[in-house]
Amino acid sequence: MTAPGAPLELARRDAPRPRAGGAILETIASEVCGTDVHLHHGRLSGVPYPIIPGHVSVGRVVETGGPLADVEGRPIEVGAVVTFYDVYGVCGSCWHCLVARSATRCPHRRVYGITAPASEGLLGGWSERIEIVPGVRLVPLPDGLSPEDFLGGGCGLPTGFHAIERAGVAMGDTVVVQGSGPVGLNAAIFAQLAGAPTVLVVGAPRARLEAARSRGAADTLDIGEVRAPAERVRWVRERTGGRGADVVVEASGNPAAVPEGLEMLRDGGRYVVVGQYTDGGDATINPHRHVNRKHATILGCWGYEFSHLHRAIAMMAKHRNRFRWSELITREYPLEKAGEALRDMERLAVVKALVRPAAGRA
Ligand SMILES: [Zn+2]
Numbered sequence: 586m587t588a589p590g591a592p593l594e595l596a597r598r599d600a601p602r603p604r605a606g607g608a609i610l611e612t613i614a615s616e617v618c619g620t621d622v623h624l625h626h627g628r629l630s631g632v633p634y635p636i637i638p639g640h641v642s643v644g645r646v647v648e649t650g651g652p653l654a655d656v657e658g659r660p661i662e663v664g665a666v667v668t669f670y671d672v673y674g675v676c677g678s679c680w681h682c683l684v685a686r687s688a689t690r691c692p693h694r695r696v697y698g699i700t701a702p703a704s705e706g707l708l709g710g711w712s713e714r715i716e717i718v719p720g721v722r723l724v725p726l727p728d729g730l731s732p733e734d735f736l737g738g739g740c741g742l743p744t745g746f747h748a749i750e751r752a753g754v755a756m757g758d759t760v761v762v763q764g765s766g767p768v769g770l771n772a773a774i775f776a777q778l779a780g781a782p783t784v785l786v787v788g789a790p791r792a793r794l795e796a797a798r799s800r801g802a803a804d805t806l807d808i809g810e811v812r813a814p815a816e817r818v819r820w821v822r823e824r825t826g827g828r829g830a831d832v833v834v835e836a837s838g839n840p841a842a843v844p845e846g847l848e849m850l851r852d853g854g855r856y857v858v859v860g861q862y863t864d865g866g867d868a869t870i871n872p873h874r875h876v877n878r879k880h881a882t883i884l885g886c887w888g889y890e891f892s893h894l895h896r897a898i899a900m901m902a903k904h905r906n907r908f909r910w911s912e913l914i915t916r917e918y919p920l921e922k923a924g925e926a927l928r929d930m931e932r933l934a935v936v937k938a939l940v941r942p943a944a945g946r947a
């Protein structure tokens with residue numbers, strides 16, 4: 586991806602060699618997500634174009650720069666099928682890392698496929714090989730978990746997990762999820778696993794809402810059909826004894842969802858904003874009604890840490906048959922058709938799409 590708006594270009598590079606403590610992966614597949622569409626529109630700041638997109642990927646280890654181990658200390662050998670925490674460069678010595686202890690805000694943090702310049706190596710999954718730089722943690726997929734299972738969750742898996750952790754969902758809570766993209770669907774899944782018997786999903790289009798219902802959402806509301814926010818709020822209140830939900834998770838990306846979601850929240854409830862990953866503009870809330878009198882807790886949720894990825898994969902390995910993440914993959918594309926993948930994602934024709942670099946090759 587050379588620049589915002591420019592067609593994607595295929596480039597040929599020399600096969601990389603691992604640095605000491607690093608590794609080289611042969612890419613099995615890499616996800617296509619809404620972030621890639623935002624990158625192509627130039628809507629994220631600080632992106633060092635040209636970049637190789639693809640921040641969440643699965644590959645086979647083909648070479649290592651010395652012995653490698655997973656976080657439990659088990660060796661990772663050549664041939665292992667792994668994903669990895671896509672963040673590198675977190676310094677561990679700045680104010681954000683040491684004092685605030687929020688590594689996701691470290692100014693040195695870089696992310697594969699997003700803030701990693703192509704000039705520094707194969708640091709994105711839309712590539713036949715991925716260079717794992719020293720310090721990046723590999724996560725072998727557990728037995729029984731396929732690359733398709735994991736990538737069907739994609740970056741929405743740890744992001745949705747993080748949002749539910751932030752929300753502090755308690756057993757018995759009713760949870761509303763605004764947005765039915767991969768983050769919203771994963772938030773709806775993890776809300777149930779965290780103990781919410783009733784999860785309501787407000788989103789579009791219909792296929793995504795069906796995906797939510799077939800994964801345990803008690804009910805869904807199509808915002809394409811019910812267009813008035815006040816009616817959507819009434820729909821939630823009718824299902825929550827008139828009070829509103831204990832927890833509302835915003836995973837829509839639309840700023841207008843925030844005041845609407847605060848209306849869906851019960852007094853004393855918790856509201857998590859995870860969908861505003863790019864600057865979609867301003868929204869107006871009423872501080873008296875939405876925050877103070879409501880006694881609301883409002884939380885932002887930025888990125889995810891290794892812990893969320895690790896624990897979300899453990900949950901997925903246990904619950905893969907119940908939630909069938911792999912079935913969220915609607916289409917796969919060879920590298921040559923990555924531009925088409927972006928267009929399909931943009932018009933919401935797919936729930937989750939994969940780029941499979943080896944597809945169609947000998
Ligand atoms: Zn730092």
Ligand SMILES: [Zn+2]
Pocket residue numbers: 616617618619620621640641739740741
């Ligand atoms: Zn993503």
